[in-house]
Every structure is written in structure tokens, then in C-alpha cells.
Amino acid sequence: MLQRLAMFLLLVCALGILAQAPQETLYQVSTLNALMLGIYDGQMPVKTLLRHGDFGLGTFTGLDGEMLVLDGKCYQIKSDGSVVKVSGTVTTPFAAVTMFNSDQTLKIEAPMSLADLETRIDAALPTANWFYAIKVTGTFTLVKARSVPKQQAPYQPLVEVVKTQPVFQLQQVNGTLVGFRCPAFAAGVNVPGYHFHFLREDAQAGGHVLEAQLVSGTVTIDATPAFLLALPSDTAFKNADLSTDKPADVQKVEK
Ligand code: ZN
Numbered sequence: 596m597l598q599r600l601a602m603f604l605l606l607v608c609a610l611g612i613l614a615q616a617p618q619e620t621l622y623q624v625s626t627l628n629a630l631m632l633g634i635y636d637g638q639m640p641v642k643t644l645l646r647h648g649d650f651g652l653g654t655f656t657g658l659d660g661e662m663l664v665l666d667g668k669c670y671q672i673k674s675d676g677s678v679v680k681v682s683g684t685v686t687t688p689f690a691a692v693t694m695f696n697s698d699q700t701l702k703i704e705a706p707m708s709l710a711d712l713e714t715r716i717d718a719a720l721p722t723a724n725w726f727y728a729i730k731v732t733g734t735f736t737l738v739k740a741r742s743v744p745k746q747q748a749p750y751q752p753l754v755e756v757v758k759t760q761p762v763f764q765l766q767q768v769n770g771t772l773v774g775f776r777c778p779a780f781a782a783g784v785n786v787p788g789y790h791f792h793f794l795r796e797d798a799q800a801g802g803h804v805l806e807a808q809l810v811s812g813t814v815t816i817d818a819t820p821a822f823l824l825a826l827p828s829d830t831a832f833k834n835a836d837l838s839t840d841k842p843a844d845v846q847k848v849e850k
Contacts, residue, residue: 637686653690733812
């Protein structure tokens with residue numbers, strides 16, 4: 596009887612978790628501006644983040660590498676180029692995830708640059724004013740990617756950190772671009788336009804994408820017209836001046 600009761604409670608809990616992870620919603624921890632200012636202390640454990648999405652990107656406490664979430668697994672791409680699967684207690688200061696459901700697919704059969712790919716995707720979207728999760732699986736002649744080295748407090752702004760970012764040139768690779776397209780009005784909260792991280796097929800290399808040359812592949816698009824923002828509760832965030840956004844600095848940091 597007790598066993599049956601425990602089973603019942605477990606089932607209720609499981610359904611509760613499912614109910615808490617809304618579909619078609621982009622769930623984000625903190626804001627891009629806060630990250631730009633150097634608010635790098637972890638706000639949420641990865642295991643909690645993964646309840647809100649199985650697909651996405653971000654970084655880790657202390658800016659310890661690039662985060663990529665694919666098929667419910669969270670990967671850390673470190674500044675030495677190594678990739679590890681992350682356990683649930685590691686925390687993130689900034690991340691965006693969604694439960695990925697395909698709404699639309701595009702077949703890419705001719706080689707193209709990342710800029711051309713973005714133009715191609717733009718033309719296929721129903722509106723530029725929603726958020727989209729975008730997965731590109733394919734063969735690439737080049738993926739130029741970077742990671743960021745772990746920082747110690749007091750933290751430097753992101754624009755300073757990226758001056759010494761290690762860059763990896765991955766040539767002739769199969770893998771997946773994991774990213775988002777955010778509307779222009781999201782500036783300050785997230786990156787307006789496209790932001791991709793890359794994971795090689797063997798999950799042994801990747802990073803924040805600076806350039807890419809796609810040979811062929813499949814683009815899968817998940818429209819996420821809802822947005823849920825979880826703001827930090829620490830002193831650094833409470834005291835930060837987030838009244839201005841710096842588009843020139845975002846360009847330096849992201850591109
Ligand atoms: Zn990135």
C-alpha cells in the first residue's frame with residue numbers, strides 16, 4: 596500500500612514538472628547587459644535550468660566557458676577547447692533554453708556562409724518580432740569558434756575578457772549549431788539577431804560561433820513567441836546600472 600502511494604506521489608511530481616516546463620517559451624536567466632557588466636556569479640544550477648528547456652546556450656559561474664544544451668544534455672566548452680558534460684549542481688549566471696519542438700525545417704543543399712544562412716532563415720520566418728530557437732545540423736568546411744576563460748572576482752566587463760579569448764578553427768567538421776534569433780527590441784536583454792554555439796558531432800569540440808561556412812545541412816526552427824525572464828537576486832545585480840545598453844560593445848563581444 597505504502598509502495599503504491601509512493602508510486603502515485605512520484606507520478607504526480609513528474610506530471611508537475613512537465614506542467615512547469617511550458618512549450619513554445621524561451622526561458623532566460625539574467626540579462627545580456629548584466630553579463631556584459633561582469634555579473635558572472637552563478638544564479639541557477641544546471642539541473643534546474645534543464646527543467647525549463649532541453650536546448651539552448653549560455654555560460655557558467657565565473658564565465659567558465661561556453662554552455663550548449665542539446666537533446667537535454669548540458670555541455671561546457673572550456674577555454675582550452677575541451678568539452679565536458681556538466682553535472683546538475685554547476686551554476687549559470689546567464690543562459691537561455693527552450694523545450695525544442697520543430698515548427699519548420701529548411702534543407703540547405705548549396706554551400707553558404709553564416710551570414711547567407713541567416714538571410715535564408717530570415718526569409719523563412721513568419722515574423723521578425725518573435726524569438727526563435729534554431730538548430731543547424733550539417734557539414735561545415737569551417738567553424739571559427741571561441742570560448743572564454745574562467746574569471747576571478749572582482750570581475751572584468753565582458754568586453755575586456757574577450758580581448759584575450761582563445762579562438763578555435765574547426766575545419767571539415769560535422770556538427771550542430773545551437774542558437775537563437777532574438778528580435779531587435781530584445782537589445783539589452785539578449786543578443787538582437789542570431790547567436791550560435793557549435794558542438795562537433797563527437798561532442799569533443801565547439802564554442803561560441805564567430806564565423807562558419809556550411810556545405811549542406813538541415814535547419815530546424817522552433818518559434819518561441821513567449822518569453823520568461825528569471826532575474827538574479829544577488830547584490831551585484833540589484834546594484835548594477837542597467838539603464839543603458841551598449842550595442843557597439845555587444846558587437847565586439849558576440850561577433
Ligand atoms: Zn555565445
